[in-house]
Each structure stands twice: as C-alpha cells, then as structure tokens.
Amino acid sequence: MIVAEGLGKNYTSGGRPLPVLRSLDLEIASEAFVAVVGPSGSGKTTLLGLLAGLDEPSDGRVLLDGEDIFAMTEDGRAEFRVHNVGFVFQTFHLLPTLTALENVLVPIELKGKQVGAREHAEGLLARVGLGARFDHYPAQLSGGEQQRVALARAFANRPKILFADEPTGNLDRDTGASIVEMLEELNQEARTTLVLVTHDLALAERADRIVSLAEGRIASDRPGRDSARPIAVGT
Amino acid sequence: MNAPLRIGFAFRLALRESRHGFRRVGVYMVSITLGVAALVSIHSFRDDFARSVQEEADVLMGANARLSDDKPFGEEITGVIDSLEAAGVPAARVTTASTMVLAPTTGTVRLLQVRALDPGYPFYGVVTTSPAGRWGAHLEDGRVLVDPAVLTQFGVEVGDTLVIGLTRLEIAATVDDLPTDVAFQTAIGPRVHVSQATLDRSELLGFGSLARYEVFLKLPEVADRRAIRDRYGDVFSEARVGYRLAEEQAQSLANGVRFLGRFLALVGLAALLLGGVGVASAIHVYIREKRPGIAVLRCIGAGQGTAFLAYLLQAAWLGLFGAGAGVIVGVGLQKVMPWALAGILPVDVTTRFSLGSAAAGLGIGLWVAVVFALIPLLEVRDVPPLAALRQDFEAPRKRFDPLRITAYGLLAASVLLLCALEAPEPELGLGFAVALAVAAGLITVVGRALMGLTRRYFPTGASYPVRQGVSNLFRPHNQTISVTLALGFGAFVIGTIVQVEANIREDLTLSFGSGQPNLLFFDIQTDQIEGVRALLPEATRADADVTPIVTARIASINGRTPDDLRANSDRDARPESWALRREYRSTYRERLGGGERVVAGRWWDGDQNTEGGSNVGRREWSGISLEEGVAGSLRVDVGDTIVWTVTGVEIGTIVQSLRTVDWNRLEPNFFAIFEPGVLETAPQNIVMVARVEDAEERARVQRSLVGAFPNVSALDFSRVQEAIDAVLSRVRQAVAFLGAFSALAGIIVLIGAIATSRMQRLREGALLKTLGARRSQILTVLFSEYLALGSIATASGLVLAIAASAIVVPQVFEMDYTLRLGAVSMIWLVVVSLTVVVGLIGSRDLLRRPPLPVLREAPE
Structure with a gap:
C-alpha cells in the first residue's frame, strides 16, 4: 500500500519558490495498477520520484507499506528500494558495460549473494523472450529488447511496487504494445503494485485506475476503461 | 535502516565495468607507468651500484687502506709506515702533482696530473694497457705510461717523448683501464704515470707545491686494518x-x-605526481559519463558507499595496471642502465632484481593513482537517484563536506610524505613538495588569468571556426586547467633551466673577456718571480700581478686553542671545525682587491712598516682582514685576536676588518689577508696573473716555462673556459632531460584529455557537419583550440620560469639577470607545435567519421 499525505514539492526558480506538487493526497492499494497522466509540467515525474523516495518533498510524507520513507536516511531509502521497489525508465538505463544477464543480476547481487540468482535471472530473460541474448551488451540490442531487459531487471527482486516512467516513450507503437503486455503479465504474476507515468492515454486506459494531474494537483481520479481487473481500492 | 556496504557487489561491478571504457582512461595510466618506471629503475640501480661498489671495494682503492696528506709525510708517519713494512705489510707510495708537460715533437704544452707510483700498486685489480702487458713500464728509467687522452691532446704516439720537469721520458704505452679510476678523477685532466725516482729527478716539487701524498697498504684482514686505526689513530689525527x-x-x-639517485628519484616522483593530476581529471570525466548508470544503481538500491566503492576499485585497478607496467619497464631500464653508463661508472655494476624497489614502485604508483582519483570519485556520492528520471538534475553541493576535506588532506599528506621519503634529506623533500605545490598553484593561477583575458578580449570579429575553437576551451567539464598545469609545468622546468644556464654562460664569458687576466702561473718561488716575468711579452710584463701565498694555521683565538674551542658545548659559540683546522693559504697586501668590500671595521692605511728584514713576530699584534663568511664560522668579530702558526713561528693578529669577496672573479681570493710588514720574509710561494692576448704567444710562454722553471705551472684560462663550457653543457643536458620528462608527462595528460572528451568532441563535430561545416572549417576549429590551449599552457609555465630565473640568477649565482627572449620563444614554439600536432592526431576521428552514426550513438 502506498500512501501520500499532503505531498508538496517546490523548486526554486529565479529566487522564488515554484510549486510543482501542491498538497497532494493519494492512496494506492496493494497489487493495483495505477496510471498517472497529465500534460507536461503537471508534476507526474515529480510525483513518481517522491513516491519512490528518489527526491525529498517540501511538505507531506509518503508511507510505503506503512513505513514513512522520508524518516529514513538516503541510504536507508536505497536499502528499502533494494527489497521492495523496481523501476522501468523511458530511456531503459541499462548499464552499457554489463551484458543483458549481468544487468538483470545487478539488483539481486545488491541484495546480497543468493543461491540460484543466475538461474532466476536467466529465467526472467527467457520469460521476456531474450533466452538467446544473455551475453549481449545493450549496444547490441534494439530499443525494444533493451526495455525487455529492463523489465526483467525490474522484476528480478520480486518487488512489491514497480514504478514505470514512460516505459514506451522511446519505442514505436507495436513494440510499445508488446512491452505493456509483458509488463501487465509480469505484474499480475508477481502481484506487484504498478505505478505507471505516461502520456499515452491508450496505455493509461489499461490501468485499473487513472490519476490525472494538472498544475500539481489531482484533476481527476477514475477507473481505466480497458482494465482487466476490477478496482481494488480507490479514494 | 541504513544501506550496508556491499563489498562483494562493488567488486563484481568494478570487475565487469573494467572490461569496457578503460581504453580512454587508460591513457592516463601511462603517466603513472612513466613515473613508476623512473622510480623503480633509479631505486634498483642505486641498490645495484652500492652492492657492486662494496663488492669491488679493494679493487677500487687498489689496496685495503690508504694514508693521505697534502704535504710530505712527517717523521712520525714515516716511522709508522716503516714499522708496518718491517712487519711485512706491503706498502706503496703514490704522489700526485699537477704540472706542465711538453711534447717536443709537436711543441704542445698542457697542464697534466703526474702520478709517481711505487712498485706493487695497485695491489688488486688488473690494469689494461696498449700495447698489452706494459703496466710496470712506468717503473723503468726514462719511461712513462699515459692516459689515452694524452696522445690526442698532444698529437703524439707511443714511442714519442714527453718533457716533464727536468726529465725527458719515452711513452711506453697507454693505460686504457685502471680499476682504481672513479669517473671524475680522469675528468679533471689526463694523467701520466711515472716512478717515484723519475719524479724526484724531474724536480717538480718545490716548496709549497700543490701535491697529494698517499701510501697504500695491503691488509687483507679486516681486523688488521682496524687494528692500525686503533693503534695509530691519534698519531694520524x-x-x-x-x-x-x-x-x-x-x-x-x-x-x-645514492644522493644523486635520490635527486633523480624526485624527478621521477614529479612525473608521477603530474600523472596523478592526469588521473584526477580522467576520473572526473569518467564519472561524468557514468552518471546515468550510477543514478540507476542508486535507484535500484545501491547505497552511496557501495557505488563509491565500485568506482574506487576501478581506479585502484587502473592504478595497479599502470604501476605494474611501470615496474616491468623500470626493471627493464635497470638492466639497460649499467650498459648505458658503462664509460662513466667506476665498477662493473651487476644488476639484481630488487623486490623491495619493485614493491615500493607498485605501492607508490597505486597509492598516487588512488589518492588523486579520490577527489573526483567523491562526485559518485553526489549523483542523486533522481538523475535517472531527470538527467539534468544536479544535487546541490554541500558547503561543508568532511569527506572532501579529508580527501584533500590525504592528498597533501601523501605528496609531502612521498617527497620526504624520496629526497636525500626529509627537509629537502618537504621543500620540494612545497615548491611543487607553489609552482602548480601559480601555473594554475596564471593559466586561469590568461584564459580569462582570452575570453574577455578575444576579437569578436574573428571568423566563426576560430571563435568556436577558442570557446571550446571553456566547454563545461573540459580539462583545460589540468592540461595547462601539466604542459605548463614542463615548460616551466625547461624554461627555468635554459634561462639560468644562458645567464651563467654569459657571465662566465664576461669574466674571461677582454681586460681580464688569462694566464695564471703558480708554485713560483720568490727568487723566480723576475725570471717568470721575463718570459712574458714585454708590453704585458708591467701589468702582471704578483700575489705571495703564505700558509698559516690557527694556533689560538682570543687565547684559546682549537681543541679548547671545539670542546665548547654551546653550539652557537663553538667555531666550525673545518674553519679551525684548515690550512689557510693567505696573502698580505696594502690595498683591497677589485672584488672586495669592507663591511665591518676598517682597512689598514697602507703606511705600515714594510721595509726589509724579517718581520715575523717582530710586532706583537698586527692587523688581519677576514672574509665575512669565515669570520662567522670562526665566531670572531672585529677586535678579536687570532694567533697563527706560519712554518712553526707564531704571529699574533687582531681582526681589523671583515670583507665580502666576489669569489666568481678569476683572481686569487683569500679568507685571510695579513697587514703588510709581518709575513714578507716567511717562506712563501707566488702566484702571478697576466694577460697575453695572442694564443700563439700564450703557447710560447708556456713552452719556455717548462724548460726554464719546471716547478712552475701555468693555467691558460681559455682552456678553463672550454672545460667550464663542457661541464655546463653536460649539466644542461642532464637537467633538460629531466625537464623533457615533465613535458612528456604533460603530453600524456594532453592525450588523455583528448581521449576522455572524445565523445563530446565527436558529437560537436557531427553536429557542425550536419549544420553544413566543411572539413577545413572543422580543422580550423580544432587548430584554433589546440593553438590557444598550447599557448596558454606554455605561456603560464614560461611566465613563471622567467620569474624564477630572475630570482635564482641574482640570488643563488650572484649574477646579473638578462631575459633571453629568443630561448623563451623557442620553447614556446616547440611545446605549442607539439600540442597542436598531438591534438590534431588525437582528433582525426572527428574529421573522418560521418555525422549520422555519431549522432545516433546513445550517450554513455
């Protein structure tokens, strides 16, 4: 369960505070699939960054599974992420110097050496259709393949929450669609809470719930039309 | 909850990353390699030399022990030698004197060292002659053995005759290898070897002649040599x-x-530290490129410490590689060194792998790489996880960062420690470290100032490619300052050497110039003065300057004997031992010399009693003038009394004045000058200086001197000038080589800087091409950038070099300083050309590669 209470974030511009998020309240149930949409500058990425504990809010707090993440140190939040959080980025962000398999192994190894880690990572890569590409470097993979490696990496630690920032933004329509399908499948299999930031309304409609932001506030909050699952919890 | 340090993960990541992306950073490691190679080879060779010399100790001396003095041995010593010989200890006398030698066949005269030897010497080692097996011929009547250089200098051959004093000797062979030779002995001047009997017959040695008297003893048992010291030490002393x-x-x-080696090691260290600067700037660029990856690691849960450790390990890994390569190169150089220095070294140096030197080189290289990398590596901690979402996001820099301060402190402490350990004396090392820091700081300041001026005043009307090239210097994260520092340092070292050397050379030419004396006669006996004067061309006779020299020792100061004074426990009040013990070659005269100035007390009026008759001891206290420095060493001042012993007679003096002396003037200078009227009839020996313009005439004077006065020697200053020129050239070469070492390190840093910014440059070039830039325009951009970079860097170093030499020349060498603009411009031209050439070669990719693939390459 993700809870944001009175979440606010100001940036300073020209010596004056520029509010990006204004006292936002949001609750996301476990295993829910929530899409966050809104025009550029509405605060989508800022919200994602705050929910994942990547940045500190100006006001309010975020509870992940009941824990106030901003009561932790930065390293404490990193440790929390290792165990509970996965990420998928618009620009894939694979480590260019590591092979596909090694990229998937990174979060597992960060958690500490585990028996069967390699098999688990290989299984995940096979699951996203890259069974024959373990030893390929990111530069040797297409954009869609790189994002699939990123998906495998995101699920490597069986996270409770997965944050996805425009995961199809850098891909063509067909590739993007296949990635989303895979994301949904993995999400359901792993029973992960998925928070997805996107510009793509068609993609957002596949979510259980669509939170729409405008000028740092929630403008609307409604169920997705194409959702395969009923709404779990709403506010 | 806090993120634990995941060492295993950091190790694995470092290892995996090291497969890639090291190529560009790796260039920097060449500078670590260079420095470590220098250190290892110098350290190892130092050890090899010390060991080889010790193994060959007996051969090097030609005996096991030696007695030596600069006057004939007195009765007590002769008695000791006689009793040792009586006890069966083989002993051999060796007497060495400088004298004029004439080759009648060519009419050439030269000042040579004559060595008179007893049979048996050297007791150890094999002497090589050509023709072979002729060592010993010098003991035969009428025969002489000579150094090979004698043949070339005189234009004679084996079988020809040399006139030494009153004897005519046939050259029996040349001595090609005398194991007792140490490089610099033969550098003083070539030698001829004769028997003691020949020396006696030549009548070379008159009263007070400059000669060295030695007795070599064969005492194979160490205990015996020590026993002699125990038994006769007091007698010798x-x-x-x-x-x-x-x-x-x-x-x-x-x-x-070892001392020399330590100086050289400091130069190696300077190159290594310049390499460190290169490493720091490489790691800075590397970390900037790795930012997105680090941000992702942070996102998925790597703590600051884990990310930092992963990259620290990579830097250490690189340092280890660079240092390891340096050790291999260094060991290779160690093997080459005895071969390269074969002609100069006194012994055959055997090389042995020195584990200590190799390990020290590896450790120092690794440490320098890590400690310099540490500062830019701290940026890893500042990469926020949010940068994965927003690439341009920068976390605000902390004002007070204890880790950063610690890293800088560690760097400073490491540099100080390494310099102190490598230098001959720790204080010298600390001074060297401070000088390095000041030089580096000043070059950076001057470099920044020049960059600021360029930015501000660069003509806006210049063509676009030129403006673009110059503005590239100010590109964010560009390594302009570190390249300026590295190149500027090389220019600084070379510039200073060239300036100082040019000024010394000029000053010496002036000293030997017109109007100055150019012939010096020494060891003239009092009754020979007029005879020697008569040999000079008539016009110059009157100007020939005669200086009497009387040797004196200190008997007491203010009533206290030297032994008494030395026993004083107060260090500041105790006279320095050398000044108390030395034999003072003094003179007496009425007037101050040209290079002298009275700084305390007053010079005597010159109306003292100088009429004939022995004045020794006639007056109770006469005046004396001391050179300021020696007065300080003796702890005496105006008004103090000194009693001197002159050939057994005591003379009481009062210090009347203290003088400064310009020791650089080529004329006899003295620590102590007696008031006239005291020493006139004491045994003395005369020095005469004269100026004879014509070289032929000078040669004639020297030839006739050999025949007329065999005990008198002449020194032709034009030969001295040649010798000094030769020495200066050698010193300049050696130091310039070291300067070139620094410049090479600078070029490596430049190559590294170009390599690390390659991607950025490629993208810029591709963009320019896409926008329609022609090849020639891109070439102009590159040319302008490297021309500006080289000019600023070299100018920073040279400005400092001019300042340093303007201080060093007057302060250290006490000479007037003149700026040598020609030499400075030449250095500028060479270093700038090198920068442009290296820059253009390093950027040739930019001209060659088509723009599209470059622009499509994802940023790493």
Missing part, C-alpha cells in the same frame, strides 16, 4: 693525515650515487 679503509671509500662512493 695529530699529523692531520687521513686514514681510510677501502670499504669506507666504497661506502662514500655509494653514498654519492
């Missing part, structure tokens, strides 16, 4: 005779080389 063992001589030789 009382007679001021030196007693030295072969192993002690070897030790001091080794120490000399």
Whole structure:
C-alpha cells in the first residue's frame, strides 16, 4: 500500500519558490495498477520520484507499506528500494558495460549473494523472450529488447511496487504494445503494485485506475476503461 | 535502516565495468607507468651500484687502506709506515702533482696530473694497457705510461717523448683501464704515470707545491686494518693525515650515487605526481559519463558507499595496471642502465632484481593513482537517484563536506610524505613538495588569468571556426586547467633551466673577456718571480700581478686553542671545525682587491712598516682582514685576536676588518689577508696573473716555462673556459632531460584529455557537419583550440620560469639577470607545435567519421 499525505514539492526558480506538487493526497492499494497522466509540467515525474523516495518533498510524507520513507536516511531509502521497489525508465538505463544477464543480476547481487540468482535471472530473460541474448551488451540490442531487459531487471527482486516512467516513450507503437503486455503479465504474476507515468492515454486506459494531474494537483481520479481487473481500492 | 556496504557487489561491478571504457582512461595510466618506471629503475640501480661498489671495494682503492696528506709525510708517519713494512705489510707510495708537460715533437704544452707510483700498486685489480702487458713500464728509467687522452691532446704516439720537469721520458704505452679510476678523477685532466725516482729527478716539487701524498697498504684482514686505526689513530689525527679503509671509500662512493639517485628519484616522483593530476581529471570525466548508470544503481538500491566503492576499485585497478607496467619497464631500464653508463661508472655494476624497489614502485604508483582519483570519485556520492528520471538534475553541493576535506588532506599528506621519503634529506623533500605545490598553484593561477583575458578580449570579429575553437576551451567539464598545469609545468622546468644556464654562460664569458687576466702561473718561488716575468711579452710584463701565498694555521683565538674551542658545548659559540683546522693559504697586501668590500671595521692605511728584514713576530699584534663568511664560522668579530702558526713561528693578529669577496672573479681570493710588514720574509710561494692576448704567444710562454722553471705551472684560462663550457653543457643536458620528462608527462595528460572528451568532441563535430561545416572549417576549429590551449599552457609555465630565473640568477649565482627572449620563444614554439600536432592526431576521428552514426550513438 502506498500512501501520500499532503505531498508538496517546490523548486526554486529565479529566487522564488515554484510549486510543482501542491498538497497532494493519494492512496494506492496493494497489487493495483495505477496510471498517472497529465500534460507536461503537471508534476507526474515529480510525483513518481517522491513516491519512490528518489527526491525529498517540501511538505507531506509518503508511507510505503506503512513505513514513512522520508524518516529514513538516503541510504536507508536505497536499502528499502533494494527489497521492495523496481523501476522501468523511458530511456531503459541499462548499464552499457554489463551484458543483458549481468544487468538483470545487478539488483539481486545488491541484495546480497543468493543461491540460484543466475538461474532466476536467466529465467526472467527467457520469460521476456531474450533466452538467446544473455551475453549481449545493450549496444547490441534494439530499443525494444533493451526495455525487455529492463523489465526483467525490474522484476528480478520480486518487488512489491514497480514504478514505470514512460516505459514506451522511446519505442514505436507495436513494440510499445508488446512491452505493456509483458509488463501487465509480469505484474499480475508477481502481484506487484504498478505505478505507471505516461502520456499515452491508450496505455493509461489499461490501468485499473487513472490519476490525472494538472498544475500539481489531482484533476481527476477514475477507473481505466480497458482494465482487466476490477478496482481494488480507490479514494 | 541504513544501506550496508556491499563489498562483494562493488567488486563484481568494478570487475565487469573494467572490461569496457578503460581504453580512454587508460591513457592516463601511462603517466603513472612513466613515473613508476623512473622510480623503480633509479631505486634498483642505486641498490645495484652500492652492492657492486662494496663488492669491488679493494679493487677500487687498489689496496685495503690508504694514508693521505697534502704535504710530505712527517717523521712520525714515516716511522709508522716503516714499522708496518718491517712487519711485512706491503706498502706503496703514490704522489700526485699537477704540472706542465711538453711534447717536443709537436711543441704542445698542457697542464697534466703526474702520478709517481711505487712498485706493487695497485695491489688488486688488473690494469689494461696498449700495447698489452706494459703496466710496470712506468717503473723503468726514462719511461712513462699515459692516459689515452694524452696522445690526442698532444698529437703524439707511443714511442714519442714527453718533457716533464727536468726529465725527458719515452711513452711506453697507454693505460686504457685502471680499476682504481672513479669517473671524475680522469675528468679533471689526463694523467701520466711515472716512478717515484723519475719524479724526484724531474724536480717538480718545490716548496709549497700543490701535491697529494698517499701510501697504500695491503691488509687483507679486516681486523688488521682496524687494528692500525686503533693503534695509530691519534698519531694520524695529530699529523692531520687521513686514514681510510677501502670499504669506507666504497661506502662514500655509494653514498654519492645514492644522493644523486635520490635527486633523480624526485624527478621521477614529479612525473608521477603530474600523472596523478592526469588521473584526477580522467576520473572526473569518467564519472561524468557514468552518471546515468550510477543514478540507476542508486535507484535500484545501491547505497552511496557501495557505488563509491565500485568506482574506487576501478581506479585502484587502473592504478595497479599502470604501476605494474611501470615496474616491468623500470626493471627493464635497470638492466639497460649499467650498459648505458658503462664509460662513466667506476665498477662493473651487476644488476639484481630488487623486490623491495619493485614493491615500493607498485605501492607508490597505486597509492598516487588512488589518492588523486579520490577527489573526483567523491562526485559518485553526489549523483542523486533522481538523475535517472531527470538527467539534468544536479544535487546541490554541500558547503561543508568532511569527506572532501579529508580527501584533500590525504592528498597533501601523501605528496609531502612521498617527497620526504624520496629526497636525500626529509627537509629537502618537504621543500620540494612545497615548491611543487607553489609552482602548480601559480601555473594554475596564471593559466586561469590568461584564459580569462582570452575570453574577455578575444576579437569578436574573428571568423566563426576560430571563435568556436577558442570557446571550446571553456566547454563545461573540459580539462583545460589540468592540461595547462601539466604542459605548463614542463615548460616551466625547461624554461627555468635554459634561462639560468644562458645567464651563467654569459657571465662566465664576461669574466674571461677582454681586460681580464688569462694566464695564471703558480708554485713560483720568490727568487723566480723576475725570471717568470721575463718570459712574458714585454708590453704585458708591467701589468702582471704578483700575489705571495703564505700558509698559516690557527694556533689560538682570543687565547684559546682549537681543541679548547671545539670542546665548547654551546653550539652557537663553538667555531666550525673545518674553519679551525684548515690550512689557510693567505696573502698580505696594502690595498683591497677589485672584488672586495669592507663591511665591518676598517682597512689598514697602507703606511705600515714594510721595509726589509724579517718581520715575523717582530710586532706583537698586527692587523688581519677576514672574509665575512669565515669570520662567522670562526665566531670572531672585529677586535678579536687570532694567533697563527706560519712554518712553526707564531704571529699574533687582531681582526681589523671583515670583507665580502666576489669569489666568481678569476683572481686569487683569500679568507685571510695579513697587514703588510709581518709575513714578507716567511717562506712563501707566488702566484702571478697576466694577460697575453695572442694564443700563439700564450703557447710560447708556456713552452719556455717548462724548460726554464719546471716547478712552475701555468693555467691558460681559455682552456678553463672550454672545460667550464663542457661541464655546463653536460649539466644542461642532464637537467633538460629531466625537464623533457615533465613535458612528456604533460603530453600524456594532453592525450588523455583528448581521449576522455572524445565523445563530446565527436558529437560537436557531427553536429557542425550536419549544420553544413566543411572539413577545413572543422580543422580550423580544432587548430584554433589546440593553438590557444598550447599557448596558454606554455605561456603560464614560461611566465613563471622567467620569474624564477630572475630570482635564482641574482640570488643563488650572484649574477646579473638578462631575459633571453629568443630561448623563451623557442620553447614556446616547440611545446605549442607539439600540442597542436598531438591534438590534431588525437582528433582525426572527428574529421573522418560521418555525422549520422555519431549522432545516433546513445550517450554513455
């Protein structure tokens, strides 16, 4: 369960505070699939960054599974992420110097050496259709393949929450669609809470719930039309 | 909850990353390699030399122990030698004197060292002659053995005749290898070897002649050599005779080389530290490129410490590689060194792998790489996880960062420690470290100032490619300052050397110039003065300047004997031992010399009683003038009394004045000058200086001198000038080589800087091409950038070099400073050309590669 209470974030511009998020309240149930949409500058990425504990809010707090993440140190939040959080980025962000398999192994190894880690990572890569590409470097993979490696990496630690920032933004329509399908499948299999930031309304409609932001506030909050699952919890 | 440090993960990541992306950073490691190679080879060779010298100690001395003095041995010493010989100890006398030698066949005259030897010497080692097997011929009547250089200098051959004093000797052979030779002995001047009997017959040695008297002893048992010291040490000391063992001589030789080696090691260290600067700027660029990856690691849960450790390990890994390569190169150089220095070294140096030197080189290289990398590596901690979502996001820099301060402190401490350990003396090392820091700081400041001026005043009307090239210097994260520092440092070292050397050379030419004396006669006896004067061309006779020299020793100061004074426990009040013990070659005269100035007390009026008759001891206290420095060493001032012993007679003096002396003037200078009227009839020996313009005429004077006055020697200053020129050239070459070492390190840093910014440059070039830039325009951009970079860097170094030499020349060498603009411009031209050439070669990719693939390459 993700809870944001009175979440606010100001940036300073020209010596004056520029509010990006204004006292936002949001609750996301476990295993829910929530899409966050809104025009550029509405605060989508800022919200994602705050929910994942990547940045500190100006006001309010975020509870992940009941824990106030901003009561932790930065390293404490990193440790929390290792165990509970996965990420998928618009620009894939694979480590260019590591092979596909090694990229998937990174979060597992960060958690500490585990028996069967390699098999688990290989299984995940096979699951996203890259069974024959373990030893390929990111530069040797297409954009869609790189994002699939990123998906495998995101699920490597069986996270409770997965944050996805425009995961199809850098891909063509067909590739993007296949990635989303895979994301949904993995999400359901792993029973992960998925928070997805996107510009793509068609993609957002596949979510259980669509939170729409405008000028740092929630403008609307409604169920997705194409959702395969009923709404779990709403506010 | 806090993120634990995941060491295993950091190790694995570092290992995986090291497969890639090291190529560009790796260039920097070449500078670590260079520095470590220098250190390892110098350290190892130092050890090899010390060991080889010690192994060959007996051969180097030609005996096991030696007695030496600069006057004939007195009765006590002769008695000791006689009793040793009676006890069966083989002893050989060796007498060395400088004298004029004439080759009648070519009419050439030269000042040579004549060595008169007893049979048996050297007791150890094999002497090589050509024709072979002729060592010993010098003991035959009428025969002489000569150094090969004698043949070339005189234009004679084996079988020809040399006139030495009153004897005519046939050259029996040349001595090609005398194992007792130490490089610099033969550098003083070539030698001829004769028997003691020949020396006696030549009548070379008159009263007070400059000669060295030695007796070599064969004492194979160490205990015996020591026993002699125990038994006769006091006798030797009382007679001021030196007693030295072969192993002690070897030790001091080794120490000399060790000292030199330590100076060279400092240069190696400077190159290594410049390499460190390169490493720091490489890691800075590397970390900037790795930012997105680090941000992702942070996102998925790597703590600051884990990410930092992963990259620290990579830097250490690189440092280890660079240092390891340096050790291999260094060991290779160690093997080459004895071969390269074969002609100069006194012994055959055997090389042995020195684990200590190799390990020290590896450790120092690794440490320098890590400690310099540490500062830019701290940026890893500042990469926020949010940068994965927003690439341009920068976390605000902390004002007070204890880790950053610690890293800088560690760097400073490391540099100080390494310099202190490598230098001959720790204080010298600390001074060197401070000088390095000041030089580096000033070059950076001047470099920044020049960059600021360029930015501000660069003509806006210049063509676009030129403006673009110059503005590239100010590109964010560009390594302009570190390249300026590295190149500027090289220019600084070379510039300073060239300036100082040019000024010394000019000053010396002036000293030997017109109007100055160019012939010096020494060892003239009093009754020979007019005879020697008569040999000079008539016009110059009147100007020939005669200076009497009387040797005197200190008997007491203010009533206290030297032994008494030396026993004083107050260090500040105790006179320095050398000044108390030395034999003072003094003179007496009425007037101050041209290079002298009275700084305390007053000079005597010149109306003293100088009429004939022995004045020695006639007046109770006469005046004396001391050189300021020696007065300080003796702890005396105007008004103090000194009693001197002159050939057994005591003379009481009062210090009337203190003088400064310009020791650089080529004329006889003295620590102590007596008031006229006291020493006139004391045994003395005369020095005469004259100026004879014509070289032919000078040669004639020297030839006739050999025949007329065999005991008198002449020194032709034009030869001295040649010798000094040769020495200066050698010194310049050696130091310039070291300067080139720094410049090379600078070029490596430049190559590294180009390599690390390659991607950025490629993208810029591709963009320019896409926008329609022609090849020639891109070439102009590159040319302008490297021309500006090279100019600013070199100018920073040279400005400092001019300032340093303007201080060093007057302060250290006490000479007038003149700016040598020609030499400075030449250095500028060479370093700038090198920068442009290296820059263009390094950027040739930019011209060659088509723009599209470059623009499509994802940023790493």
